[in-house]
Amino acid sequence: MWFACHRRPDRSFFWKGRPFPVCARCTGLYVGYGIGLLLSLWLGPLASFWSVVLIIPLLIDSFTQYWQWRESNNPLRLITGLLAGTGIVLLTIGFAYTAALALTVVDGY
Ligand SMILES: [Zn+2]
Numbered sequence: 692m693w694f695a696c697h698r699r700p701d702r703s704f705f706w707k708g709r710p711f712p713v714c715a716r717c718t719g720l721y722v723g724y725g726i727g728l729l730l731s732l733w734l735g736p737l738a739s740f741w742s743v744v745l746i747i748p749l750l751i752d753s754f755t756q757y758w759q760w761r762e763s764n765n766p767l768r769l770i771t772g773l774l775a776g777t778g779i780v781l782l783t784i785g786f787a788y789t790a791a792l793a794l795t796v797v798d799g800y
Contacts, residue, residue, distance in 0.1 A: 696713040698710070714768070716771065719772020719774075722772075736788035738781060742782040744778070745777055748771045749775035750775075753771075
């Protein structure tokens with residue numbers, strides 16, 4: 692991940708009285724990374740319009756909260772994190788695959 696988690700207890704899940712090491716959104720992102728990886732392994736590279744669509748709910752949830760238009764909640768942070776994490780990995784693997792194909796064509800292999 693490109694930024695550190697704030698680890699705020701009010702935005703984290705708890706297990707046996709102790710907070711998770713990362714917040715609800717980051718929990719979703721990390722699990723989503725795994726889902727995206729499994730989907731890529733199962734279905735092949737999938738970078739597409741739908742990979743980007745999976746990221747949009749997180750952006751809306753994060754920015755509307757940041758701009759103080761509304762307050763999010765941990766289940767919503769988890770779900771938007773799951774979707775975005777999946778989309779980020781699908782997009783990254785898809786682009787990497789496309790770039791590798793382009794390099795292969797250029798190099799003549
Ligand atoms: Zn976090």
